[in-house]
Amino acid sequence: MELSGAKILIESLKQEGVEYIFGVNGGAAMPIFDALYDHPDVKLIMMRHEQGASHAADGYARATGKVGVTLATSGPGATNLVTGIATAYMDSIPMVAITGQVFTHLMGNDAFQECDVIGVTRPVCKHSYLIKSGDEVAEVIAEAFHIASTGRPGPVVVDFAKDAQIHESLFRYPEKVNIRSYKPKVEGHPRQIAKAVELIHNAERPILYAGGGVTLSDASEELRELAIKTGIPITVTLMGLGAFPETHPLAMEMPGMHGSCCANYAFTDSDLVVAIGARFDDRVTGDLTKFAPNAKKIHIDIDASCIGKNVPIDVPIVGDAKRVLAEMNKLVHRVDIEPWMRQINEWKAQYPFEYEQNGDNIMPQYVIEQIYDLYSDAIVVGDVGQHQMWAAQYFKFTEPRQWLNSGGLGTMGFSLPAAIGAQLGCPDKTVVNINGDGSYIMTIQELVPAISMKLPLKIFIINNMYLGMVRQWQELFHQKRYAAVDYHDNPDFAQLADAFGATGIRVDRIEDVRPALEKAKAINDGPVVIDFIVDEEENVFPMVPAGAGLGDVIRGLA
């Protein structure tokens, strides 16, 4: 039977097991939305802004490990998607972003709502396709899903001309995809693995350094086995939190700019760093010349271009973290690093994450501690800023895919729409959104679909009436010149939530924090928004100032 290109697209998505598409309608995508109108299997989630749609697809992917799908019209719809595509790209999230495009005969003519989407998105996606004919659709979609979800995952853009959406052709879905120029290397080289194991067995001060790649490759079990079998202490990055339980005695908590002193000192003093699915990001390493100066380095990554990019590597292993760790686990045994562990435990005891109570103010860290106490099993979706760092520090993540945040691009506004995607992907989980007052208002319109779908999101705003993270830098490095960070003109977020049709609660006294969180737990017929009015000028510590080495971490202002 002949089907329109738009129908072939939807049937192809069904073949890929797609449950949800997050999108916003518009002229050049109308045939696609029409094909979705009464489709029994593939559901369209109507978001209120394309950026929200892309983050929702991303949140769905992060929470489930499946490919997230987002859909927008040409021109402004497509450009609105770009932030979400770039966000997914930086964190290697599998996503397929579909954009309508003007008729092929109009392309290149500056037609109404025309935009060179392939050109605009080229540097922020893993790959892209332009569909100019209906009979290309099935093959392109099969390839797009294959590329998005294999190797180092990432977003794939499919730009779909309107005439190709209408044009009818025969639907036949490819049984398997074979792209001769794309064959990701998953198996680590046995000789390299043997070399790595030898270094591990001979090290005196080794550490494991795991990142988001462990979660992406579903290698959390293998990572746990490696750490526990060898007895080597481990630090997990912001992107990987939960891949190893923070509650385990070997856990040193996250490293880097706002990481634990223990992790940062351990890097600095170590003689062996085993990096697994982590990319030596500048927010982790600080000044490279002072980064782990005495350590040999092993780097396991599926992306060869990540290895040796920032830091010279002694034993590179290109491969899928899950496979490589499984091989390593067959060879490793317990290492005798008694004095090193004593040092690690001393640092841990001496420098835990801590804060001082300021008068009667609600301290933001206290709010996170209480959230953790009541919602320790929840999926937590963080936004970007101080609240993100406090959430990472004070919530003890124990499972992969439990902590979702925009680590690489640091996209404010990510979290509310991403929480929607996560909740749809994991209907049986509680989804907590830890947001900032500045970040929240960037995508606040996405409350609407959350309310329409009665999603029981717990939206907790750490409201310091500032773009707090920027204010902190101004306080520390710009003589307190608070340029363009004062958000005291914020609306009343609780009233605003009520006006949207959600439940809004304002909390401005310490004693109300816990009861409000408990109350939120009981509300499950739609989103709850709690506006926590917190200490305005609290800072995030520890802090490795930009340009300093990890050993020069500032523990606090006193």
Next chain:
Amino acid sequence: MAEERHIFSVLVENRFGVLARIAGLFSGRGFNIDSLNVAETDDPGVSHMTIVTHGDAQIIEQIYKHLNKLIDVIKVIDLTVENHVERELVLIKVYAEPQRRGEILQIVEIFRAHTVDVGPDSLIIEVTGDEGKLKAVVDLLRPYGIRELARTGKIAIMRGAPR
């Protein structure tokens, strides 16, 4: 680290947008392209690119890895470390009054170049060769007055049987 010149031979799918992806890889990461040549191979589905670039060892390694990472790239060879043949073609339109033509044609002959067009007061000369030869010809012709010059950029392939 010392800067080195490298020649990459790159086989790519002959598809929409491939050149832009390669160019974007270089511009987006601040890598340099000294010359770039693209054309179809014997298989119309595959194009061959010769990219001449320079950078320190770490940058060259990154270029190699990032080229390989592009989905449409089938194969990358760093020819600099292989036994290879490289050639470039240059077209030179040189100012040539009738009384000086003889001298110019002598140069053409010595270098086994060709005269491909003769105008009232200029000649177009075609030279193929390696970098040294092209430089020698151009240097010798410069005193006569070069009106226009166009070069293909290097093309190169590995000697011997494919690995």
